[in-house]
Amino acid sequence: MQGVIKAYDPSTGAGLVMCDTDFNDYELAGNALAGSIFRMLRQGQRVIFELDDAGRATKLSLGSEVDMKTPGH
Template sequence: MQGVIKAYDPSTGIGVVVRDTDLAEFDLAPDALEGSVFRMLRQGQRVLFDLEGSEATRLRLGSEVDMGTPSFLTTAGDSEPA
């Protein structure tokens, strides 16, 4: 799944990620950063993650294709400005 970091406290490791598809919020699991390239997270940072129960786990970076704009943000019939 892909989402955006809503909040993260580096001193406690407590954080929240918002899933792109439905804007559902998930707490970060205590070990969410273990084995990842992340040592710190910032608000608004885009990530890929897995769910275990109601917690986000296994945070990682995605490729450009993985991190594309979710389809729910586009509206049929929109046209580009002339």
């Protein structure tokens, strides 16, 4: 899945990502940044993510324009 960071609190690690396809907001899992190049996130940042068993966003990564199917790429 792909989306945009809607909110992120670096002190707690809490945040929301809005999915591009269903426009739902997904809470970030506590381990969302584990194994990622990200150390923190900023509002509006585009990410690729998966959902864990509890329906929270996890395994955040940065995709290329091709990965994200950005128009014109």
